[in-house]
Amino acid sequence: MTRVIDGRAIAGAIADEVTTDAAALRARGVTPTLAVVVPTDDAATAWYVRSIERTAGKVGVNCRTVTLTNPTAAELIDTLDELSADDTVHGVICQTPLPDGVTLADVGEHIAIGKDVDGANPASLGRLAIGLDTFAPATAAAVAEILRRDEVSLAGAEVVIVGRSTVVGKPAALLLLAENATVTVCHSRTRDLAAVCGRADIVVAAVGSPGLVTKDHVKTGAVVIDVGTNPTEDGGLVGDVDAVSVNGVAGALTPVPGGVGPVTTILLMRHTIDAVTHPDAG
Ligand SMILES: NC(=O)C1=CN([C@@H]2O[C@H](COP(=O)(O)OP(=O)(O)OC[C@H]3O[C@@H](n4cnc5c(N)ncnc54)[C@H](OP(=O)(O)O)[C@@H]3O)[C@@H](O)[C@H]2O)C=CC1
Numbered sequence: 001m002t003r004v005i006d007g008r009a010i011a012g013a014i015a016d017e018v019t020t021d022a023a024a025l026r027a028r029g030v031t032p033t034l035a036v037v038v039p040t041d042d043a044a045t046a047w048y049v050r051s052i053e054r055t056a057g058k059v060g061v062n063c064r065t066v067t068l069t070n071p072t073a074a075e076l077i078d079t080l081d082e083l084s085a086d087d088t089v090h091g092v093i094c095q096t097p098l099p100d101g102v103t104l105a106d107v108g109e110h111i112a113i114g115k116d117v118d119g120a121n122p123a124s125l126g127r128l129a130i131g132l133d134t135f136a137p138a139t140a141a142a143v144a145e146i147l148r149r150d151e152v153s154l155a156g157a158e159v160v161i162v163g164r165s166t167v168v169g170k171p172a173a174l175l176l177l178a179e180n181a182t183v184t185v186c187h188s189r190t191r192d193l194a195a196v197c198g199r200a201d202i203v204v205a206a207v208g209s210p211g212l213v214t215k216d217h218v219k220t221g222a223v224v225i226d227v228g229t230n231p232t233e234d235g236g237l238v239g240d241v242d243a244v245s246v247n248g249v250a251g252a253l254t255p256v257p258g259g260v261g262p263v264t265t266i267l268l269m270r271h272t273i274d275a276v277t278h279p280d281a282g
């Protein structure tokens with residue numbers, strides 16, 4: 001039987017730590033504050049923002065949601081510049097998708113490195129690549145944190161990441177490389193994905209394709225981390241891993257929902273607290 005890695009339980013343990021740290025800051029007169037900039041009325045974004053607000057409320061982080069209606073690139077950038085300069089704001093995240101014609105790199109440059117709790121500034125990714133103290137995108141950080149808390153050994157392990165996006169695949173590769181894993185990154189042009197994944201001790205699926213990873217991609221006993229969050233027609237959510245297919249083959253699997261997602265959201269809070277105590281991470 002494949003062991004299910006309980007992301008909600010891991011998120012709960014992190015939440016306890018964050019709650020303690022947030023209370024200590026409040027006792028010192030500091031209200032840890034995360035600003036969430038919402039530049040579109042995308043439904044999935046709205047759900048994620050509500051989830052951030054709810055999690056922030058539980059752990060004692062103040063959440064300031066800034067909703068912009070059809071902003072131009074210049075307006076969005078002005079907002080990020082203001083929040084970056086605002087001493088009462090410790091973390092800033094700009095939600096994607098962005099308005100047409102605006103890229104994450106364009107706006108990310110305007111989030112101060114020390115407040116860049118979702119690693120959107122291109123310089124944050126560069127710092128990650130060369131091993132400087134910086135915030136990784138919360139989802140990539142969640143992948144590494146789940147493996148760490150589940151005590152999966154990384155040194156020398158073969159890790160195959162499917163997906164090379166700036167938000168998940170690439171930063172996850174950098175984080176796991178820093179933990180001394182041997183990392184392979186696959187993408188849509190990879191020849192024989194099943195053979196490459198089949199070598200891995202750890203498979204990370206971050207594609208956006210429901211059920212792409214099956215038992216044909218998984219070595220017996222491998223740990224499988226499913227980052228995918230694909231909406232289904234009936235309003236549910238499925239991952240990139242076919243959980244039925246890999247059951248009994250994978251040694252352990254993160255479920256969707258209840259795996260990487262909840263850990264992502266609480267790590268935004270962890271990063272916000274860390275941004276207070278290490279304001280000069282940049
Ligand atoms: N739980 C969470 O917190 C989060 C979950 N997600 C979810 O993770 C998934 C990935 O998101 P994201 O990284 O933003 O997605 P992107 O669409 O930006 O990237 C997808 C990657 O998958 C690769 N890919 C596509 N098809 C295949 C294929 N058939 N075989 C191998 N590789 C393929 C693409 O390759 P190429 O580069 O060649 O196009 C690309 O590198 C989505 O389901 C998303 O919803 C995302 C962010 C946060």
Ligand SMILES: Nc1nc(=O)c2c([nH]1)NC[C@@H]1CN(c3ccc(C(=O)N[C@@H](CCC(=O)O)C(=O)O)cc3)C=[N+]21
Pocket residue numbers: 048051094095096097118137138139167229236237256257258259260261262263264265
């Ligand atoms: N720059 C950027 N950073 C992101 O972190 C980012 C993004 N862009 N774009 C959108 C995706 C999506 N995302 C999710 C986070 C948590 C859950 C989550 O907690 N999901 C619950 C399920 C909820 C349900 O059942 O509907 C779970 O997996 O258990 C889902 C999705 C972050 N994203």
